[in-house]
Amino acid sequence: MFENLSDRLTKTLKNISGRGRLTEDNIKDTLREVRMALLEADVALPVIRDFIKKVKERAVGQEVSKSLTPGQVFVKIVRTELEAAMGEVNEALDLKAAPPAVVLMAGLQGAGKTTSVAKLSKFLKEREKKKVLVVSADVYRPAAIKQLETLAxxxxxxxxxxDIKQKPIDIANAAIDHAKRQFFDVLIVDTxxxxxxxxxxxxxxxxxxxxIKPVETLFTVDAMTGQDAANTAKAFNDALPLTGVVLTKTDGDARGGAALSIRHITGKPIKFIGVGEKTDALEPFHPDRIASRILGMGDVLSLIEEVEQKVDKKKAEKLAKKVKSGKGFDLEDFREQLVQMKNMGGMMGLMDKLPGMGNLSEQVKGQMDDKITVQMEAIINSMTPAERARPDIIKGSRKRRIAAGSGTQIQDVNKLLKQFTQMQKMMKKMSGKGGMQKMMRGMKGMMPPGMGGGGFGGGMFGR
Incomplete structure (x- = not known):
């Protein structure tokens, strides 16, 4: 999400961030560019007007003129106003009611509402340790009831x-009775x-x-509909006392207009965003982190949380012990690392959350395409256990067989083996004395051209 907006804004703000002095003219030019970027991102007009007005007021005020780095202060103002437009902080669900806390999900057909019910129930079960019950009150689509049953x-x-013969109110009341008797913490009602x-x-x-007097009434809306998402949310909010919004399909939306418009137009917070099709692809919406991501400053906090939740700690410890004992790092271990990365949203998903990624050239980004990691995994899957354990036996005829089995070329197999050898050397360094520093230096050497120096290379691996 925000790919196009992020590209436009980082380029625009880069021009002004180095300025020693800000004048009415260069602020005007930059704001014109910012306005264009927001229009292209399909942000609603009232939101853009308000945003530009606030940035301008603060930029020509005392705050900037007294600063030693006016350009950087201007960027900070833009970031603060982006946060304010989206709601400043994450607003969690209020589940403090006497159990079961009832959550009502509303939304248009095709917005991903039923999937969001399942994602939210998984989130509450795993992260909030709640006992969750789900029910479908959609009596018009038998498939919707079956879909929720499968997802649950x-x-x-x-x-x-x-059942489609029942009335929605009767379904919900029966579910509430059951939830009370069975001591459920939360009941989520799909409509x-x-x-x-x-x-x-x-x-x-x-x-x-x-x-049913729910404690939370969440409106599910498709991010890809842009500012229309905000207008639909407003129509629902006029009829229902919404407590928040779940913005779905944000992984398919490169503009981000909905995320920037909803709070301003409805006055209601975005509480969650759907970031993919998998049932764990639901994240709490943090305006401060999103603003940081839009401006190419990364989102390291979300990255840390993702690592905590999605990396298999037992497997990681097992690999660390194996490497330390001198048994070496083989292709099966390499494949395991690729799978872990895929679980965390792939290489680009990780890169989006790291500072300075917006400054990478297209060539470098191309080298990190997630299709490459999928291809690498396919190549390793085409190998025998003996080949994975001892890659040095992979010669001519074996390479031909592996390439044919994985639908790739021999040069792709060679490339994978070369990358594996580099990774193996790095792991060897890590198991020795002062291993971590040596590994970091090695990783910096492995970075494609354009990733050393500042940003990601410099910021993470030292200079």
Whole structure:
């Protein structure tokens, strides 16, 4: 998300950040560029007007003129106002009510509402340690009830059965009774979606809301609809007392207009964003971290959290012990590392969260394409256990067989073996004395051209 906006803004602000002096003219030029970037990102006009007005007021004020680095202060102002537009801090779900805390999910058809119910239930179960029950009150689509049942089983939460012959209010009340008797902490109620906002739909969901009095009413909306997402959320908010928004499909949205418009237009916070199709691809929405990401400053906090949750600690410890004992790092271990990286959103998913990534050339970004890691995994999967354990036996005829089996070329197999050898040397250095420093130096040497020096190379691995 925000790829296009991030590119435009980082280039624009780079021009002004080195200025020793800010004048009315160069602020005006930069703000014109910022306005264009926001328009292209499909941010709603009232939001852009308000944003530009606030930045301008602060930029021509005392705050900047007294600073030793006016250009950098200007960038800081833009960042602060981006945060303010999106809501400043993450607003968590308020589940302090007497159990079960009822969460009502609303939204249009196709916005990813049912999937979001499953993702949210998994999030609450794993991160908040809650006992969660889910139920579908969508009596218009039998497939929606079945879909939720399948997803609930996948994420390991209990599903309360419902039927299209029942009334939504009866379904919800029966689920609440069951949740009380079985001591569930949270009940998430999925509701019917429509193709557009209509009176019947609003009437039905208003009745349901009045009957079950949820502690949270979340509106699920597709990020790819841009500022329309904000307008639809507003129509729902006028009819229902929404407590927050779940913005879905943000991984497919390079603009980010919805994320920047929703808070301003509805007055309601974005509480979560869907960042992929998998059931764990739901993140709390942190405006400060997102603003940092938009301006190419990275999001190291989210990266650390992701590593904590998604890296298999047992496997990591096992590998560390193996390397330390001198048994060496083989291709099976290499494959394991590629799988771990894929679980964390792939190479580009990781890179987006690191500072300075916006400054990388397209050539360097091309070398980090996630298709390459998928290809590398396919090549290793085409090898026999003996070849994975002893890569030195992989010669001519074996290379031909591996390339054919993985649908790649012999040069791709050679490239993988070369990268593996570099990784192996690095692991060897790490197991010796002062290993970490040696490994960091080695990694810096492995960086593609353009990644040394500042940004990622310099910032993470020292100079």
């Amino acid at each position: 089983s996948e994420v390991g939460v209990e599903f309360f059965p419902s 019917a979606g429509r193709l557009h906002v209509d009176e019947d739909m609003m009437g039905e969901i208003q009745e349901l809301h009045a009957a």
